[in-house]
Amino acid sequence: MPDTPTAPVLLGNRPGSFPHGVLAERHPAIIRQVRDAFPYEPAQRHALDALLTHCTEGTIEALPADAHDRDRWTAWGMDTYAGQSWYDVPWLWSESWFYRQLLRAVGYFGPGPWQGIDPFRPSKLAELDSPETDEELAALDDLAGRPADERGRALLHGSLWGNRADLGFRLSAEGTDLGAAVPALVADDSERLWSLLDPSRAGQAGTLVLVADNAGRELVPDLLLIDHLLAHGHIGRAVLHIKPYPYYVSDATTADVVDALRRLTDAGAAAAGHGRRLRDALADGRLALRAHPFSCSPLPYEEMPDDLRADFARAAVTIVKGDLNYRRLVGDRQWPPTTPFAEVTGYFPGPVAALRTLKSDVVTGLAPGTEEALVAAEEQRWRTSGTHALIQVRT
Numbered sequence: 001m002p003d004t005p006t007a008p009v010l011l012g013n014r015p016g017s018f019p020h021g022v023l024a025e026r027h028p029a030i031i032r033q034v035r036d037a038f039p040y041e042p043a044q045r046h047a048l049d050a051l052l053t054h055c056t057e058g059t060i061e062a063l064p065a066d067a068h069d070r071d072r073w074t075a076w077g078m079d080t081y082a083g084q085s086w087y088d089v090p091w092l093w094s095e096s097w098f099y100r101q102l103l104r105a106v107g108y109f110g111p112g113p114w115q116g117i118d119p120f121r122p123s124k125l126a127e128l129d130s131p132e133t134d135e136e137l138a139a140l141d142d143l144a145g146r147p148a149d150e151r152g153r154a155l156l157h158g159s160l161w162g163n164r165a166d167l168g169f170r171l172s173a174e175g176t177d178l179g180a181a182v183p184a185l186v187a188d189d190s191e192r193l194w195s196l197l198d199p200s201r202a203g204q205a206g207t208l209v210l211v212a213d214n215a216g217r218e219l220v221p222d223l224l225l226i227d228h229l230l231a232h233g234h235i236g237r238a239v240l241h242i243k244p245y246p247y248y249v250s251d252a253t254t255a256d257v258v259d260a261l262r263r264l265t266d267a268g269a270a271a272a273g274h275g276r277r278l279r280d281a282l283a284d285g286r287l288a289l290r291a292h293p294f295s296c297s298p299l300p301y302e303e304m305p306d307d308l309r310a311d312f313a314r315a316a317v318t319i320v321k322g323d324l325n326y327r328r329l330v331g332d333r334q335w336p337p338t339t340p341f342a343e344v345t346g347y348f349p350g351p352v353a354a355l356r357t358l359k360s361d362v363v364t365g366l367a368p369g370t371e372e373a374l375v376a377a378e379e380q381r382w383r384t385s386g387t388h389a390l391i392q393v394r395t
């Protein structure tokens with residue numbers, strides 16, 4: 001058997017590193033944002049204040065015995081990491097734990113009147129209802145007159161670059177002129193992706209699994225792409241994997257899908273047509289939602305449970321969106337950037353495509369010349385600035 005490549009797991013304990021900045025600065029900023037956005041009651045305010053200190057100075061404390069998901073977190077490594085600093089456990093684990101603790105602080109898991117209230121909803125709705133979203137939806141009218149092939153490619157790129165719309169990222173990228181960035185693909189396997197979506201390939205249109213990332217201005221283009229692929233027979237069915245609870249600020253949940261569809265149908269013109277077709281697809285089963293607990297797990301996809309593995313195995317292709325999902329797909333490790341993508345995703349049970357803008361250190365599958373050119377132009381900033389993107393495919 002060939003050796004599976006490996007590299008050190010990313011931790012957040014090196015001051016000055018990107019992961020350290022997320023734990024030490026981004027997480028406290030997220031707590032303050034949530035605290036300001038909602039008229040929370042005293043108990044929630046106290047819990048948020050306690051978390052503010054705890055997440056930067058404390059250690060991992062096991063969930064209480066009556067926590068609804070205690071067994072799940074035990075299986076995900078909680079007892080192994082209990083007692084350790086948030087900075088010394090795998091960064092991916094620590095971040096995921098942060099969102100679990102934040103939701104506990106605001107009473108999301110209940111019981112009580114705040115059960116199920118998404119603390120990130122105000123920022124998600126503000127983005128969905130922004131003039132920028134209006135412009136993007138209006139652009140669909142021009143696109144409607146173009147050949148189907150061209151529309152498909154434009155919608156694929158819309159879904160890819162929609163990944164820049166990440167509210168947690170914006171919080172710490174403040175001051176960065178995202179508008180001035182030159183969009184640049186550091187890897188582009190899009191032709192291989194289209195060949196997997198060729199209906200004549202297997203004699204019948206297969207299933208697309210799309211593992212979604214952010215709500216709002218990323219989810220809308222994801223849905224538009226799905227609608228296009230269904231309407232033009234590239235796929236017979238789509239399964240959209242969303243998060244079972246709010247996560248990484250802007251990650252999409254079922255409520256966000258409902259909001260996005262409302263936004264499309266209310267927009268009128270071409271956007272409304274997409275919205276209506278997507279509603280029909282949901283109603284007749286051609287589009288299905290899945291909110292698997294593992295979608296919010298602090299582990300790489302290599303450790304996915306059997307039922308999820310079976311879902312992916314049935315797909316003609318699984319499209320994995322965004323930075324966090326990329327980290328989980330290839331493993332949150334200090335890979336040399338030229339490590340082959342096909343090797344680190346060799347465990348995945350079927351063809352898989354990553355669509356991601358680069359917003360953290362992890363990257364694989366770059367050509368040696370690409371890495372050299374990026375480093376020469378930007379040192380290591382290209383890894384985290386969100387100004388570069390990739391489309392990588394393993395068949």
Ligand SMILES: O=P(O)(O)OC[C@@]1(O)O[C@H](CO)[C@@H](O)[C@@H]1O
Pocket residue numbers: 022095163166168169213214248321322323324325327359360
């Ligand atoms: O998955 P997304 O929305 O593309 O990005 C999530 C993100 O902003 O959060 C993490 C840091 O908290 C990084 O992996 C990444 O930059």
